Amino acid sequence: DGGITQSPKYLFRKEGQNVTLSCEQNLNxxxxxxxxxxxxxxxxxxxxxxxxxxxxxxxIAEGYSVSREKKESFPLTVTSAQxxxxxxxxxxxxxxxxxxxxxxxxxxxxxxx
Amino acid sequence: AQSVAQPEDQVNVAEGNPxxxxxxxxxSGNPYLFWYVQYPNRGLQFLLKYITGDNxxxxxxxxxxxxxxxxxxxxxxxxxxxxxxxxxxxxxxxDAGGTSYGKLTFGxxxxxxxxx
Numbered sequence: 001d002g003g004i005t006q007s008p009k010y011l012f013r014k015e016g017q018n019v020t021l022s023c024e025q026n027l028n029x030x031x032x033x034x035x036x037x038x039x040x041x042x043x044x045x046x047x048x049x050x051x052x053x054x055x056x057x058x059x060i061a062e063g064y065s066v067s068r069e070k071k072e073s074f075p076l077t078v079t080s081a082q083x084x085x086x087x088x089x090x091x092x093x094x095x096x097x098x099x100x101x102x103x104x105x106x107x108x109x110x111x112x113x
Numbered sequence: 114a115q116s117v118a119q120p121e122d123q124v125n126v127a128e129g130n131p132x133x134x135x136x137x138x139x140x141s142g143n144p145y146l147f148w149y150v151q152y153p154n155r156g157l158q159f160l161l162k163y164i165t166g167d168n169x170x171x172x173x174x175x176x177x178x179x180x181x182x183x184x185x186x187x188x189x190x191x192x193x194x195x196x197x198x199x200x201x202x203x204x205x206x207x208d209a210g211g212t213s214y215g216k217l218t219f220g221x222x223x224x225x226x227x228x229x
Contacts, residue, residue, distance in 0.1 A: 042221035098207050098215050099164045104156035
């Protein structure tokens with residue numbers, strides 16, 4: 001089956017730790033995205049990538065980092081610099097043409113303990 | 114800059130009645146518009162999109178949306194609501210021109226509740 005896989009589904013982080021969220025797609029999409037979802041605030045773009053080895057900051061990139069070493073993979077690291085990391089994180093991918101819809105993974109819920 | 118507004122945090126309708134979830138947008142060029150649905154603790158599912166052509170777009174699960182360029186709106190509609198339609202709905206926009214790099218901007222979401 002084609003799709004986007006995010007792992008883990010639930011993640012707990014201690015204060016001061018870095019954690020990495022995984023996102024893998026087998027849809028042969030060039031573009032990949034990371035969004036953060038908080039109650040009442042919709043989805044906010046963290047980072048996006050249009051091609052391997054290239055990525056751009058979104059609206060709320062501070063405290064996050066990404067890499068795009070392979071077309072299929074776009075991992076997100078939540079660093080200790082992110083002051084309020086507890087949220088639901090969604091990864092998406094799409095073809096590079098702007099008139100195509102994005103496909104989403106099932107999300108990772110990160111909680112700081 | 115591009116933006117999307119969903120003016121209603123919540124919409125409540127009775128099963129069998131028509132439903133409308135409102136969306137307005139702002140882009141510098143022509144818009145590509147999308148609607149998605151999200152069930153609790155799940156990812157977003159694509160419902161429909163407007164690219165060009167007919168202003169009335171039909172999508173999945175009996176949903177449709179009407180594009181109105183003069184009002185910069187893209188309201189989601191369904192003639193007869195089902196209890197199973199209860200979910201969180203997101204409108205999203207891409208600027209068709211410029212160098213926005215395919216960035217997809219979402220509204221804050223509208224919770225739809227359909228009562229039996």
